[in-house]
Amino acid sequence: MRCIFCxxxxxxxxxxxxxxxxxxxxxxRVLPRxxxxxxxxxxxxxxxxxxxxxxxxxRNIRAWHQVPNKRGKIPALQGNIGGTDIAVxxxxxxxxxxxxxxxxxxxxxxxxxxxxxxxxxxxxxxVDMAPPKREMSRFLCKMAMETVAELLTHNEGGTExxxxxxxxxxxxxxxRYGNNLTEWPYSQRRIYPDTTLMRHPxxxxxxxxxxxxxxxxxxxxETLFVFCLYGIEFVLNVGGxxxxxxxxxxxxxxxxxxxxxxxxxxxxxxxxxxxxxxxxHGDFNLQNGFAFDERHGYRP
Numbered sequence: 001m002r003c004i005f006c007x008x009x010x011x012x013x014x015x016x017x018x019x020x021x022x023x024x025x026x027x028x029r030v031l032p033r034x035x036x037x038x039x040x041x042x043x044x045x046x047x048x049x050x051x052x053x054x055x056x057x058x059r060n061i062r063a064w065h066q067v068p069n070k071r072g073k074i075p076a077l078q079g080n081i082g083g084t085d086i087a088v089x090x091x092x093x094x095x096x097x098x099x100x101x102x103x104x105x106x107x108x109x110x111x112x113x114x115x116x117x118x119x120x121x122x123x124x125x126x127v128d129m130a131p132p133k134r135e136m137s138r139f140l141c142k143m144a145m146e147t148v149a150e151l152l153t154h155n156e157g158g159t160e161x162x163x164x165x166x167x168x169x170x171x172x173x174x175x176r177y178g179n180n181l182t183e184w185p186y187s188q189r190r191i192y193p194d195t196t197l198m199r200h201p202x203x204x205x206x207x208x209x210x211x212x213x214x215x216x217x218x219x220x221x222e223t224l225f226v227f228c229l230y231g232i233e234f235v236l237n238v239g240g241x242x243x244x245x246x247x248x249x250x251x252x253x254x255x256x257x258x259x260x261x262x263x264x265x266x267x268x269x270x271x272x273x274x275x276x277x278x279x280x281h282g283d284f285n286l287q288n289g290f291a292f293d294e295r296h297g298y299r300p
Contacts, residue, residue, distance in 0.1 A: 002163045003037035004149050005176045010037035017041055019146040022070035023053050024062065024211055024229065035149050035159050040176060044142055048175070052139045057130045063091075064127045065194075065208060065230060078103065079125035086110050088123055129188070129232045137184040137236065142175045144225035144238050147215050171238055186236040187243050191257045192267050194230045196278040206279070214286050216258045217298035218245040226258045233257055264288040 003010040017036040020026035036044075052058055053069075056078045062069075063077040076089030087103035088111060100123055102111050114121060131139075145168065149159045162168060173180045197206040213227040215238065222245045223238040235246050235258070249258075256262060265282030293299050 001034040001158075002160065003040055004035055004145060004159050004162050004168075005040045005172050006037060007163050008037060008039075010034040013037045013041075015041035017146065019143055019150060020211055020213060020227070021049050021053060023049070023067075025067050026211065029150070029213075031146060031149060032153055032158075035153065036146070043176070048135070048138050048142055051135045052131055055131050055135070057128060060125070060127045061129060061230060065210070067210075076101075077125050077127075079123050081110060081114055082121035082124050084110070084121070090123070090125060129229070134178075134183060136234075137186055138175055138178060140186055140225065140227060140234055140236050141171050141184055141238075143213055143227055144215070144236060145171060145175060147213055147225060148223065148238060151215070167239060170240060181241055184236060184241045185243050186234050187246055188232065188234050190231050191228070191233045191260060192231045192280065193278050194232075196231060196267070196280055198280040198284075201283065209280055212259060212284065214259065214263075214289060216262065216289055217293045218249045219252070219296070219298055220245045220248075221298065224249075224258070228257075228259045233259060258289065259284075262289045262292045 001011045002008060003013070011034060013034050013036070015036065015038045016033065017031040018026055019029040019031065053062075059075045060077055061067075063075045066074055068074045074091070076091035078087060078089055080087050086107050088100050088107075089103055090098070090100050092098055100111065102108050114123070148168075149162060152159045152162055170180065171184070174184055192209070196209045198209045199205070200207045209228075209231065211227070211229045213225065215223055215225050217223060224246055225236055225238055227234045235243065237243055237245060250256075253262075260267065260280065260282075263282065263284050263286065265280050265284060268279045268281055270277050270279070290299070
């Protein structure tokens with residue numbers, strides 16, 4: 001068996017590769033041992049997932065939605081004292097009370113002074129998805145490669161053909177080494193409010209719509225990858241650094257989402273004003289998406 005990224009023998013590898021990181025709550029989408037070797041697994045955790053997941057943008061999304069990391073710890077919401085660059089963290093203490101503490105202990109006196117003065121500057125917390133472009137693109141490309149591999153594990157021969165397929169050489173090199181291209185563009189947009197709820201597939205209770213990913217096809221027979229995180233949709237082209245095919249796909253289909261309407265789901269809004277609520281109806285069946293592609297002649 002060979003690793004889909006470095007192409008080296010991975011028969012003895014023991015790492016469990018999560019397609020979407022555990023730190024965003026993903027537990028089920030994992031690849032068989034050896035699809036990604038131990039060395040690449042460690043590299044991704046350190047050089048790709050680490051910088052993205054620890055960035056204030058991603059960290060605050062996880063903190064806002066109370067998503068624990070793989071060790072069970074929920075990150076603090078990161079902000080600053082208004083008008084300064086003094087970083088503070090907003091978290092729930094062990095006693096259940098909310099507390100604001102400096103990110104660096106040496107700034108404790110500034111936080112204390114702000115409280116004592118009656119918050120003249122205030123504490124500013126921004127929850128917005130604005131990760132560093134290059135790091136985010138490599139993060140998305142890594143998940144894209146592994147999503148394709150996940151599909152191939154169900155075929156005879158598994159992922160071995162993917163290792164020698166030149167179609168994947170650009171993206172695999174960009175992910176593993178980052179020395180062949182300066183950027184790999186991706187689309188980013190909000191497709192539903194971050195408070196949107198869906199039916200849990202097991203309990204059937206209404207729960208926040210968290211994350212998901214899949215691949216889909218275009219009329220150019222391109223393979224595109226889509227990842228959604230609390231209503232923010234990211235899309236890139238697995239075959240090369242261009243999203244023109246996705247822009248055409250959006251135009252052709254009235255700007256629906258490949259992760260919502262393409263899968264047979266729909267967004268329903270109920271109520272008005274402060275009582276307004278948003279729900280996604282449907283079961284997010286990936287087979288519905290592949291049927292959509294075939295119905296439109298997107299699968300060769």
